[in-house]
Amino acid sequence: MRRPVWSRVAVVAALVLALFVAGAPAAVAQVHRPHLTLSGFAGGALWHDKVNVENSPIYGGRVGVHVGDRVLVGIEGTYGFSPGETSAGPWPFEPTVLPTQRPADPTASVDEDITHVGLDLVISAPWKVAPYVFGGWQHVNLENNDPNWGNTTFHGWEVGGGVKFFVAPRISIRVEARDVAFEFDNPPGEAPDDQTQSLFLTAGIEVAIDGATADADKDVDGVPDSRDACPGTAFGAVVDEQGCATDEDGDGVPDGLDVCVNTPRGAIIDEHGCPRDADRDGVPDGVDECADTPAGYPVDARGCPRDSDGDGVLDGADKCPGTPAGATIDEHGCPQDSDWDGVPDGLDRCADTPLGVRVDAEGCPTDEDGDGVPDGADKCPGTASNVRVDKDGCPIEISEKEIELLDTGKITVHNIQFETNKADLKPESHAILDEIGGILVQWPDLRIEIGGHADARGTDEYNRALSQRRAQAVLDYMLAKFPQIRAGQYVAKGYGESQPVATNATDEGMALNRRVEFKVLNPEVMRKDIERRRLLEKNE
Numbered sequence: 367m368r369r370p371v372w373s374r375v376a377v378v379a380a381l382v383l384a385l386f387v388a389g390a391p392a393a394v395a396q397v398h399r400p401h402l403t404l405s406g407f408a409g410g411a412l413w414h415d416k417v418n419v420e421n422s423p424i425y426g427g428r429v430g431v432h433v434g435d436r437v438l439v440g441i442e443g444t445y446g447f448s449p450g451e452t453s454a455g456p457w458p459f460e461p462t463v464l465p466t467q468r469p470a471d472p473t474a475s476v477d478e479d480i481t482h483v484g485l486d487l488v489i490s491a492p493w494k495v496a497p498y499v500f501g502g503w504q505h506v507n508l509e510n511n512d513p514n515w516g517n518t519t520f521h522g523w524e525v526g527g528g529v530k531f532f533v534a535p536r537i538s539i540r541v542e543a544r545d546v547a548f549e550f551d552n553p554p555g556e557a558p559d560d561q562t563q564s565l566f567l568t569a570g571i572e573v574a575i576d577g578a579t580a581d582a583d584k585d586v587d588g589v590p591d592s593r594d595a596c597p598g599t600a601f602g603a604v605v606d607e608q609g610c611a612t613d614e615d616g617d618g619v620p621d622g623l624d625v626c627v628n629t630p631r632g633a634i635i636d637e638h639g640c641p642r643d644a645d646r647d648g649v650p651d652g653v654d655e656c657a658d659t660p661a662g663y664p665v666d667a668r669g670c671p672r673d674s675d676g677d678g679v680l681d682g683a684d685k686c687p688g689t690p691a692g693a694t695i696d697e698h699g700c701p702q703d704s705d706w707d708g709v710p711d712g713l714d715r716c717a718d719t720p721l722g723v724r725v726d727a728e729g730c731p732t733d734e735d736g737d738g739v740p741d742g743a744d745k746c747p748g749t750a751s752n753v754r755v756d757k758d759g760c761p762i763e764i765s766e767k768e769i770e771l772l773d774t775g776k777i778t779v780h781n782i783q784f785e786t787n788k789a790d791l792k793p794e795s796h797a798i799l800d801e802i803g804g805i806l807v808q809w810p811d812l813r814i815e816i817g818g819h820a821d822a823r824g825t826d827e828y829n830r831a832l833s834q835r836r837a838q839a840v841l842d843y844m845l846a847k848f849p850q851i852r853a854g855q856y857v858a859k860g861y862g863e864s865q866p867v868a869t870n871a872t873d874e875g876m877a878l879n880r881r882v883e884f885k886v887l888n889p890e891v892m893r894k895d896i897e898r899r900r901l902l903e904k905n906e
Contacts, residue, residue, distance in 0.1 A: 396492055396493075396494070396496065396530075396532050396535050396536075396538065396574065396579070397535055397536055397574040397576075397577035397578065397579055398434065398435045398438065398492050398577060398578060398579075399433065399434075399435065399577045399578045400431070400432070400433045400576065400577060401431075401432055401574050401575060401576045401577025401578075402429070402430070402431055402432075402574070402575040402576055402577075403428070403429070403430045403431075403432060403440070403442070403572055403573065403574050403575070404427070404428070404429055404572070404573050404575065405427060405428045405429075405540055405570050405571060405572035405573070406425075406426070406427045406428075406570045406571060407425060407426060407427070407428070407446075407540070407542070407568040407569060407570030408423070408424070408425040408568060408569065408570060409423070409424055409425070409566060409567045409568030409569055410422070410423055410424065410566070410567050410568075411423070411424040411448045411450070411480070411564065411565075411566050412564060412565040412566075412567070413564045414562035414563055414564045416459055416562050417458065417459060417562055417564060418452045418453050418454065418455065418457055418458055418459050419450050419451070419452055419453065419458070419478060419480065419508070420450055420451055420452070420453055420475075421450075422448045422449065422450030422451075422480070423448060423449070424446050424447065424448040424480075424482070424566055424568065425446065425447060425448075425568075426444065426445045426446035426447055426482070427444075427445055428442055428443065428444045428445075428572075429442070429443050430442030430443070430488060432488070432490075432577075434492070435492065436492065436588075437489065437490075437491065437492070438488075438489070438490045438491070438492055438498075439487070439488070439489055440487075440488045440490075441485070441486070441487060441488070442485075442486050442488045442500065443483075443484070443485050443486075444482070444483065444484040444485075444486070445481070445482070445483055446481070446482040446483075446566070446568075447479070447480070447481055447482075448479075448480040448481075448482070449477075449479060449480075450477075450478050450479075450480055451475045451476060451477050451478055452475050452476045452478055452510065453475060454472065454473045454474070454475060455469065455472045455473065455474070455476065456469060456476045456510050456512030456514065456515040457515060457518075458478075458508045458515075458518040458520075469512060469514065476510045476511065476512055477510060477511060478508055478509065478510040479508075479509045479510075480506065480507070480508050480509075481506070481507045481509075482504065482505070482506050482546065482566070483504065483505045484502060484503065484504040484505070484524055484544075484546075485502050485503050485504075486500040486501060486502030486503075486524065487500060487501060487502055488500040490530065493586070494531075494532050495529060495530075495531055495532075496529065496530045496532065496538075497527065497528070497529045498527060498528060498529070498530065499525075499526070499527040500525070500526055500527065501523070501524065501525040501526070502523070502524060503521070503522075503523060503524070504521070504522060504523065504524040504546055504548075505519065505520075505521050506519070506520045506521075506522075506546065506548060507519050508520075520548035520549070521548060522546070522547045522548030522549065522561075523547055524544055524545060524546045524547065525544075525545050526542060526543050526544035526545055526566075527542070527543060528540060528541050528542030528543060529541055530572065535574075535579040536573060536574040536575075536579070537571065537572070537573055537574075538571070538572050538574075539569070539570075539571060539572075540569065540570050540571070540572045541568075541569045542566075542567075542568050542569070543565065543566070543567055544565070544566040544567075544568070545563050545564075545565055546563070546564045546565075546566060547561055547562065547563045547564075548561070548562060549561045549562070584597065584598075585597055585598050585599045585600075585601070585609075586601055587599045587601075587603065587605045587609050588605065588609075589605060589607070589608070589609030593608070593609070594608070594609035595608035595609055595610055596608065596609050596610035596611065597609070599611050599620075600620060600623060602622050602623055603620035603621065603622045603623050604620065604621040604622035614627065614628075615627055615628050615629045615631075615639075616631065617629040617633070617635050617639050618635070618639075619635065619637075619638070619639030623638075623639065624638070624639035625638040625639055625640055626638065626639050626640035626641065627639075629641050629650070630650060630653055632652045632653050633650035633651065633652045633653050634650065634651040634652040635650075641653075644657060645657060645658055645659045645660075645661070645669075646661060647659045647663065647665045647669055648665065648669075649665060649667070649668070649669030653668075653669065654668070654669030655668040655669055655670055656668065656669050656670035656671065657669070659671050660680075660682070660683070662682045663680055663681065663682035663683065664681045664682055674687060674688070675687055675688050675689045675690075675691075675699075676691060677689045677691075677693070677695050677699050678695070678699075679695065679697075679698065679699030683698070683699065684698070684699035685698040685699055685700055686698065686699050686700035686701065687699070689701050689710075690710060690713060692712050692713055693710035693711070693712045693713050694710060694711040694712035695710075704717060704718075705717055705718055705719045705720075705721070705729075706721055707719045707723065707725045707729055708725065708729075709725060709727070709728065709729030713728070713729065714728070714729030715728040715729055715730055716728070716729050716730035716731065717729070719731055719740075720740070720743060722742050722743060723740040723741065723742040723743050724740065724741040724742040734747065734748075735747055735748050735749045735750075735759075737749045737759050738759075739757070739758065739759030743758070743759065744758070744759030745758040745759055745760055746758065746759045746760035746761065747759070749761060765801070765805065767801060767802060767805060768805050771805060771884075771886070771892075772892060775885065775886040775889045775892070776883050776884055776885040776886060777802055777805070777883070777884040778881055778882075778883050778884075779798060779802070779881060779882045779883075779884075780877065780878065780880065780881045781795075781798060782795045782798060782799070782840065782882050783795050784836055784839070787832070789832065789835035789836045789838070789839040790839070791839055791840070791843060796843075799840065799843055799844060799847070800847065802844075802884060803844050803847055803848045803851070806844075806848075806851065806884070807848055807850050807851060809891060809892065810850070810851075810852065810855070811855075811888075811891050812855065812886055812887075812888060812891055812892070813855050813856075813857075813886070813887040813888045814855065814856050814857075814884055814885065814886060814887065815856075815857050815858075815859055815883075815884075815885045815887055816837045816840050816841050816844075816856065816857070816858045816859070816882065816883075816884055817837060817859050817860075817861055817882065817883040817885060818832075818833030818834060818835075818836045818837030818840075818858070818859070818860045818861065818882055819833060819861050819862070819863075819865060819866075819867075819879060819880065819881045819882070819883065820832060820833045820861075820862050820863050820879065820880060821863060821866075821870050821875075821876035821877075821879040821880050822863045822866070822870035822876070822879070823870075823876070826862055826863060826864070827862075829862035829863045830860050830861070830862030830863075830864070831860065831862075832860070832862075833860035833861060833862050834858070834859065834860025835860070836860070836882070837858035837859055837860050837882065838858040838860075840858065840882055841856055841857075841858040844856070863879065866879045867879060867881070
């Protein structure tokens with residue numbers, strides 16, 4: 367049965383790997399130092415699909431020269447003979463186009479004698495069960511009895527491996543896999559560089575001549591049993607001159623087998639000599655004084671969690687490292703700041719500071735101009751001393767109309783202009799009404815009557831109706847201009863000529879009678895402001 371070339375390579379690789387694993391040493395039990403080997407073998411040749419030869423038996427012999435002690439290196443020559451037959455025709459390959467010279471029946475098989483010669487470098491271990499690998503040059507000759515074809519010779523490389531089972535220091539049973547590669551370069555076969563790989567599987571007996579047999583070393587530590595003070599040393603362990611395992615870090619696992627050298631004294635280790643660390647804090651069990659540290663917590667040299675800022679929340683869980691001493695913190699280790707002034711609770715001597723106010727290092731509001739309004743809330747910083755200010759820290763200014771309102775409970779305006787015989791406000795009246803509106807919005811709880819008054823020209827009924835419309839026009843303007851005015855607190859009323867304040871017999875008197883009055887209907891609300899005005903006048 368033919369096998370694909372890569373399956374053959376895989377067989378070789380797997381076999382070599384298995385042989386090296388199987389070759390774990392039991393004892394140094396073969397010849398070492400310069401010596402000669404002779405061996406015979408028999409087995410099977412598994413030819414590549416493109417080689418026109420059926421799988422066939424193969425047998426032959428080898429001769430080699432080897433040197434070394436701990437590792438043996440040698441040169442080995444191999445001769446093998448395989449009596450076989452072609453698959454179809456006399457040619458040595460599977461042609462894509464049949465050659466011009468051909469037998470009468472190109473499908474008939476032809477007997478073929480095959481010889482193989484190889485010269486290889488061999489590296490092997492000096493163990494009782496000894497794996498080895500080799501590689502080198504090879505020569506294959508295919509000869510059949512067809513007069514039109516005759517002999518065909520190929521050259522190439524070969525690699526392989528095997529294992530020797532020593533039944534005595536100089537006698538071993540040898541099992542081997544050999545990958546023989548060459549290229550067809552004779553048209554009309556495959557193109558040059560079309561490489562083939564064939565597999566030879568053989569077994570035989572090998573005899574060693576000359577050299578020296580090794581002293582018995584059952585534990586394979588390099589110290590002969592005759593002077594090994596510690597027989598049975600684990601394979602791979604580093605030993606001293608007496609054959610006893612060394613252990614530089616004193617953890618009980620010999621050097622050479624210890625995966626983790628320099629283990630701290632007192633640390634608990636695993637079978638590989640590596641420290642155990644149950645809480646994974648970087649401090650080995652046995653040295654770790656705090657063995658149940660939560661994952662992710664930084665620890666000190668003793669393996670105990672740190673609290674760098676001393677706030678009671680361990681580093682690793684502390685989301686606010688560097689908290690000032692004495693500050694009140696939450697469960698995450700972050701300072702609490704109830705009044706949001708930037709000074710943590712616990713250090714804040716003024717815990718109820720209004721939002722936005724600037725504070726000093728102790729959390730208390732600053733007031734650079736000394737007007738009683740804290741910096742940050744003071745809209746007029748730098749106010750001169752002894753000047754009265756409002757709630758925003760700005761000097762209080764009282765206009766004439768505000769004084770009139772505080773003194774009389776009303777504001778009387780004579781220069782609000784309307785279109786003739788209409789209730790349409792003229793633009794020049796807007797500034798006066800804006801001033802009055804700015805005063806009235808300071809007292810949102812006042813109830814205000816906007817009264818319209820006329821002179822005696824015209825009928826009383828006409829004057830009353832016109833003054834009512836004009837008072838309502840003023841109210842409408844105020845409500846539109848000052849949305850903070852509550853409509854329910856204001857009322858418009860037209861008095862016509864019923865409440866004159868001067869004679870209607872003169873132009874001057876009639877001008878005084880034509881007026882708009884803003885009258886407070888609940889003057890008790892203003893008492894506090896009246897007292898404030900009086901105090902201001904007294905200070906002046």
